[in-house]
Amino acid sequence: MFFLAAFVAGLIVYSTFRVLAGCLYTVSPDQRAVVTSFGAAQIMPGTRQAADAGNPSLSDDEVQRYEYPQVQVIRPGGPYFKMPWQTVHKVTVATQAVDLSWDPSKYQETIEAVTKDNLTTGVNGQIRYRISESNLYPFLFGVTSPLEHVMGYFVSVLRERIANFVDPKGQSLLEATELETGDGDGKADAASSSAVELSEGVSINDLRKNLPLLNQYMEEQCRNTTARYGIELDAALITEIDPPAEVDRALSAINSTRNQVAADISTARADSEQQITMSARAVEIATNNAQAEVAPLQELAGTLASIKKEGGSACLQAYLRNARVPLFKRAGRFLIKTSSDKGANQ
């Protein structure tokens, strides 16, 4: 009788210990939890069919390969109770960051990528991600190492994009707006286009100029990682594209030359404007001087015309004789004709 009572007491102690020690749990604010009973997750009814119905970010083939149900998610809070045969799987859904060069099977500081012009460059950056609360099944159960899958996919897409990248705006090293003469001259345009043709194929420069575009493309391409691996990509930040040192120096020379050319053109334009302005002033000055010369002519002609109108030609001659009078005051000597001379002349 005592044996039976002790046996039951032991049974109760064991059960109580198991229940109290392991059956209460909480979920912190940055966590979500999934409970499995005897290894089976609590699947939301009908979600497998919904996933099959179509996911815009996946192709038909991919929908079949990445077919995952949705599970019952325990949200932050607690304490929650679970049975001894249940297991709680907690995941943090806070945004996390991983270096682009992260590879669990190899140490590397940067990843190599070949550009469209076959140049081997180093690429580095960071991707920010968070575990998708709406698709926890693949992260917890469906994929062995989800982050490795995301990185494998991301790096593959990135390298292909770098290998194909050309400047969508026409990849001009010479900025047309910087070097325009301003008058839309055809010769200038032709010179610009020849320089642009030469610059084609220097994709390292295009990549550096269009980093935001590259990041945006990567984000778009990686949207389907949520459906594939249960990881939602928050941002792709490619921060470094490092070509070999000699290429870097050549790129610096291009930038220096571009600045020098822009400065030379600016100076030439300023000189040109100054000279044209000065020549316009010269025209104004010459015109004013001529007007000044003409003014007394006009006035005198008007005056003489009025004299002639009143007194006729005789009066005009008289005025002329009168105008000559001051000459006699200044003259050194005079020769006066006599009347006989006058008669001989006539």
Place this chain on the structure above:
Amino acid sequence: MSIIPGFVLGLAVIPILLGLARAFGLYTCVGECQSQVFTLFGKVIGTIDQAGLHFPISYYGPRAMLIPFFGKKYVVNTALRQHYLRSQMVNSEEGTPMGVGIWYEMQVKDPVAYLFTNANPDGSLQANVTSSTISTLSNLEMEKMLEDRHSLSRTVRAAVSPLSEKWGYRLGSVYIRKVEFTDVQMVENITEKVVKRLVQVTSAMKQDGENRVGLIKSETAFKVSQKMAEASAARPEIVGKKLNEIAKLDPEILDTVQEVMEIDNLLESDAAIDVLPEMGNLLIQLGDRTRL
């Protein structure tokens, strides 16, 4: 005295019973993305791939009790896995040696085939992917190899999938993750080529800048020359126009105006003046001799 053994037995009875039940295969727990394959007397008697608590006896009858003694339970993970094959050597159509990295995903679809058809399915799958990659990529143009990776990946996947399915695998996504030049000399040559191209661009840019400056200067010289000519022509145009106007009205007035202006200017100058009658050439000569 029987209290302590009774209490200890009470504490241990549940774990012992559960252990015995597991040992005799009375129940089994199957996890998510997991399959359990049961064999008895060298034959596969069944597979359980639904997650949760299962009683093999309900599937296979009393013979399930014999599994622990004359059979075996295999646990197979059916979750998606991945593998990266680094630096597989291929030659392009031009003969360039290239290193190719292949990243692929796989998943056990048929646990029985996975366990018993091939002794090393992982290794065989790797070999198949490698072989298929090399045969797909070899003798392709280098440019295509570098730029058209996704379609090539799909080709590799299509080639490998039928083989892998025989061994219970389902191949997931396959990507050509890396295409690299393995020859250091070649990498240096390409770098040099790019540097030369950049230098060429620099020279072109410089020349273009000089041309533009020259164009601006010549256009300026042309415009300035036009303006200066305009300035030079201003006086003749304006004065001549006015004289014409006066002459049209009355030529005598114009003569008078000119004469008056001549007199005024003569008076303003400090020149020595001799007043002579008309037709007085002889007298002028006389006057000059007198001065001497």
